[in-house]
Amino acid sequence: MGNILAVKGIKKSFGGVHALKGVDLTIKEGETHCLAGENGCGKSTIIKVISGFYQPDEGTIEINEKGYPVMTPSEAINAGVQVIYQDFSIFPNLTVIENLAFNQILANKKKLVNKKEFRRIAEEAVKKINFDVDLDALVETLPVADKQLIAISRALLDNAKLIIMDEPTTALTKKEVKRLFEIITDLKKNGVTILFVSHKLDEVFEISDSITILRNGENVITCPTSEMTEEKFTYYMTGRHFDTNQNKADMEKNIGETIMSVKGLSAPGFENVNFELHKGEILGVTGQLGSGRTELSLALFGLLKPTAGTITMEGKEVKIPNVSAAEKLGIALVPEDRLTEGLFLPQSIIKNITVSKMDELTSKAGILSNKKVVEESAKWVKDIGVATKNHEFPVQTLSGGNQQKVVLGRWLATNPKVLILNGPTVGVDIGAKYDIHSLLRKLASEGMAIIIVSDDIAEVIATCDRAIVMQGGRVTGQLDGSELSNDSLTSATN
Amino acid sequence: MMAKIKKIDANILRLIMILIVFLIIACVTQPTNFMKADNFRSMAKQMTEYGLMALGVGVCMISGGIDLSCVYIANLSGITAGLMMQSMSTTSSGSGYILLSVLVAILVGAACGIFNGFLISYLRIPAMLATLGSYQLFMGISIVISNGSTVSGIPEGYTMWGTTLLAGIPFAFVVFLICIILLSLIMSKTRFGQKVYLVGTNAKAAKFAGIKNNSVLIRSYMISGILSAIAGLLSLARINSAKADFGSSYTMQTILIVVLGGVNPDGGFGSIPGIAIAVVILQLLSSYLNMFPNISNYYRDLIWGVALIAVLILNFVTNKRKQARLAKAS
Numbered sequence: 001m002g003n004i005l006a007v008k009g010i011k012k013s014f015g016g017v018h019a020l021k022g023v024d025l026t027i028k029e030g031e032t033h034c035l036a037g038e039n040g041c042g043k044s045t046i047i048k049v050i051s052g053f054y055q056p057d058e059g060t061i062e063i064n065e066k067g068y069p070v071m072t073p074s075e076a077i078n079a080g081v082q083v084i085y086q087d088f089s090i091f092p093n094l095t096v097i098e099n100l101a102f103n104q105i106l107a108n109k110k111k112l113v114n115k116k117e118f119r120r121i122a123e124e125a126v127k128k129i130n131f132d133v134d135l136d137a138l139v140e141t142l143p144v145a146d147k148q149l150i151a152i153s154r155a156l157l158d159n160a161k162l163i164i165m166d167e168p169t170t171a172l173t174k175k176e177v178k179r180l181f182e183i184i185t186d187l188k189k190n191g192v193t194i195l196f197v198s199h200k201l202d203e204v205f206e207i208s209d210s211i212t213i214l215r216n217g218e219n220v221i222t223c224p225t226s227e228m229t230e231e232k233f234t235y236y237m238t239g240r241h242f243d244t245n246q247n248k249a250d251m252e253k254n255i256g257e258t259i260m261s262v263k264g265l266s267a268p269g270f271e272n273v274n275f276e277l278h279k280g281e282i283l284g285v286t287g288q289l290g291s292g293r294t295e296l297s298l299a300l301f302g303l304l305k306p307t308a309g310t311i312t313m314e315g316k317e318v319k320i321p322n323v324s325a326a327e328k329l330g331i332a333l334v335p336e337d338r339l340t341e342g343l344f345l346p347q348s349i350i351k352n353i354t355v356s357k358m359d360e361l362t363s364k365a366g367i368l369s370n371k372k373v374v375e376e377s378a379k380w381v382k383d384i385g386v387a388t389k390n391h392e393f394p395v396q397t398l399s400g401g402n403q404q405k406v407v408l409g410r411w412l413a414t415n416p417k418v419l420i421l422n423g424p425t426v427g428v429d430i431g432a433k434y435d436i437h438s439l440l441r442k443l444a445s446e447g448m449a450i451i452i453v454s455d456d457i458a459e460v461i462a463t464c465d466r467a468i469v470m471q472g473g474r475v476t477g478q479l480d481g482s483e484l485s486n487d488s489l490t491s492a493t494n
Numbered sequence: 495m496m497a498k499i500k501k502i503d504a505n506i507l508r509l510i511m512i513l514i515v516f517l518i519i520a521c522v523t524q525p526t527n528f529m530k531a532d533n534f535r536s537m538a539k540q541m542t543e544y545g546l547m548a549l550g551v552g553v554c555m556i557s558g559g560i561d562l563s564c565v566y567i568a569n570l571s572g573i574t575a576g577l578m579m580q581s582m583s584t585t586s587s588g589s590g591y592i593l594l595s596v597l598v599a600i601l602v603g604a605a606c607g608i609f610n611g612f613l614i615s616y617l618r619i620p621a622m623l624a625t626l627g628s629y630q631l632f633m634g635i636s637i638v639i640s641n642g643s644t645v646s647g648i649p650e651g652y653t654m655w656g657t658t659l660l661a662g663i664p665f666a667f668v669v670f671l672i673c674i675i676l677l678s679l680i681m682s683k684t685r686f687g688q689k690v691y692l693v694g695t696n697a698k699a700a701k702f703a704g705i706k707n708n709s710v711l712i713r714s715y716m717i718s719g720i721l722s723a724i725a726g727l728l729s730l731a732r733i734n735s736a737k738a739d740f741g742s743s744y745t746m747q748t749i750l751i752v753v754l755g756g757v758n759p760d761g762g763f764g765s766i767p768g769i770a771i772a773v774v775i776l777q778l779l780s781s782y783l784n785m786f787p788n789i790s791n792y793y794r795d796l797i798w799g800v801a802l803i804a805v806l807i808l809n810f811v812t813n814k815r816k817q818a819r820l821a822k823a824s
Contacts, residue, residue, distance in 0.1 A: 303701070323704040333702070341702045344695040346762060355692055355703045362685045410703070
């Protein structure tokens with residue numbers, strides 16, 4: 001079979017940043033091709049070039065052996081290229097039917113709206129992937145996985161020949177990933193080609209026929225998946241070798257007295273949660289999206305009011321009505337969504353790091369010492385290795401991993417006794433993930449108590465001494481050190 | 495440290511350059527009328543009132559909102575002080591009652607600001623709507639307590655401040671300068687000031703960082719209310735009277751000044767010195783236009799409207815360039 005897509009020598013610059021420095025990508029018809037690379041390697045840019053969203057500075061695009069000197073989004077769609085973006089580009093305030101039928105109605109240039117016609121189109125769409133959903137539901141009320149399937153159904157309605165999925169599994173639970181992979185396999189049988197963009201090792205190996213890896217806007221390798229090993233994959237992506245088998249037992253473990261204990265805690269989203277946290281311990285809290293894990297972290301940080309139960313810190317029962325109360329008790333939270341909850345994106349790195357420590361950097365008269373602020377920030381930038389040329393730069397100029405380090409640095413600056421991290425390495429590349437995990441283990445060995453809330457099972461295994469599993473707002477399992485394994489956790493969360 | 499100084503300068507430098515170019519044009523075209531000490535004195539008095547309000551609007555805009563009610567807070571405060579002075583001047587002697595009236599007027603301004611802040615923070619009403627509503631409310635209260643008429647008969651012990659010169663500088667302008675300096679320090683050097691910037695950048699992240707957003711917002715609007723009250727008091731002294739609908743065109747002007755001064759309408763960025771220079775630029779422009787008898791007053795709104803939109807477009811373009819530069823540098 002021929003190549004459905006052949007792009008050659010694509011270059012693209014933004015201002016002075018060379019996002020793509022001559023990228024080639026060839027996809028055979030009917031295959032599932034994986035495009036991998038760390039954040040910022042140019043994956044998203046090349047997708048946007050293929051879909052006509054960006055005009056390349058140099059290079060050629062061929063679809064089905066037909067050249068497109070200037071690709072526009074509508075040409076791309078007509079040629080059968082569809083992109084499922086991370087945010088799915090759907091209208092949350094409309095119903096499933098409306099979301100599915102809109103494009104077709106628009107494409108047919110119909111001026112009037114016919115409800116029956118809408119329903120027919122929508123029914124046809126969901127049937128293509130055997131997707132069982134309430135067609136009259138508002139899309140915003142549906143789980144993330146369903147939104148994704150709506151986007152896929154919509155793409156198929158437009159006769160997609162090549163579907164590009166941009167990091168499709170980031171917000172999905174194991175079960176949902178499995179369902180998505182079944183759909184991908186079905187699509188493949190029906191002759192649809194898939195370009196699967198991901199940096200998650202295990203998924204890439206499971207689903208793809210061949211792999212292209214990008215690094216810093218350049219091709220590193222393209223080969224059939226069968227010729228790739230996990231070790232090579234990581235090396236090609238990062239250009240570094242990692243000791244992936246780093247053993248937790250290597251670190252000195254020093255689990256001390258109980259620092260926090262939670263009894264019968266309930267709040268909207270979870271109920272009757274009990275656990276004890278010790279000094280120097282890393283406790284994992286895992287479970288699917290909506291299991292109450294995020295709500296639990298918010299309740300411990302004063303952002304969600306408990307309806308029952310007690311929280312005890314260092315032997316004293318405490319109330320945590322707001323964040324500053326949590327801060328005074330020595331509790332810190334690195335939130336789930338660093339872009340909206342964690343960071344002041346257009347503000348400087350300095351301001352982002354020192355915000356929670358301002359009280360200490362202020363004189364009695366209320367004057368903030370600029371010198372102290374800059375020193376404090378410089379100290380943390382150095383300590384946790386934030387890669388930046390200038391601390392005055394807005395934090396939005398940093399990569400995902402470095403942004404996460406800034407949020408982490410902010411809370412470490414307050415010298416917390418209990419550090420809670422919700423999804424500490426979501427959207428972070430392998431190198432930074434490794435750095436963050438080592439840092440957390442080091443902090444624990446120095447006596448800090450850490451709670452890692454995560455649905456990334458590999459992460460929980462790699463870092464935690466103990467884990468509690470949540471499901472539907474309840475704790476359904478507790479696993480201690482030796483019991484922590486991929487199988488035990490997977491079966492407990494599903 | 496150097497980098498920080500340079501960064502602040504970029505915006506202020508641009509404003510100072512506009513100011514100088516404008517002064518040169520004025521010198522060349524209107525050398526006799528414009529370049530007179532008297533003209534500058536009268537400009538200094540006029541700019542003080544809306545200048546103070548612009549500072550308040552600036553703080554609110556940096557916090558991510560806006561204050562459309564400041565003109566009416568000023569009028570309400572002025573009327574309150576005027577009525578108190580009127581009724582007490584017959585029974586009291588000395589200047590104690592004048593001081594008392596001034597204090598009460600400032601408290602009224604602060605209370606109005608706190609009310610705005612309460613609507614915006616605790617009740618989460620968009621600032622634009624909350625202050626549009628309270629604008630009507632404050633004007634309504636002013637009309638009721640003044641019976642819809644001009645409050646006059648202000649004792650001379652107070653109105654003399656409207657003509658006092660300190661080393662040749664009008665008293666009102668000295669008050670304005672003190673407010674500029676104090677507010678600059680508050681916004682750039684204190685913990686509270688930094689919090690205003692951060693809440694204005696991302697209120698959700700501010701909450702997660704342990705900032706008490708509601709208290710920061712209420713204090714921001716309170717500052718705006720106090721500055722407006724001072725403006726109202728100065729206007730009471732200057733024109734010997736107060737009226738419920740005095741200076742209604744100032745609302746628009748304060749917003750123009752704040753945006754010209756480099757405050758980001760989305761919040762989080764902007765500086766008090768920038769606003770202060772923008773006040774001067776606008777007053778010069780306004781007085782300069784007055785010197786041409788053939789430009790009728792009918793054109794004023796048109797000119798301010800065009801100016802505001804032009805400044806917004808200019809800011810959009812410079813911001814885009816700045817983003818591109820940053821992308822290059824990182």
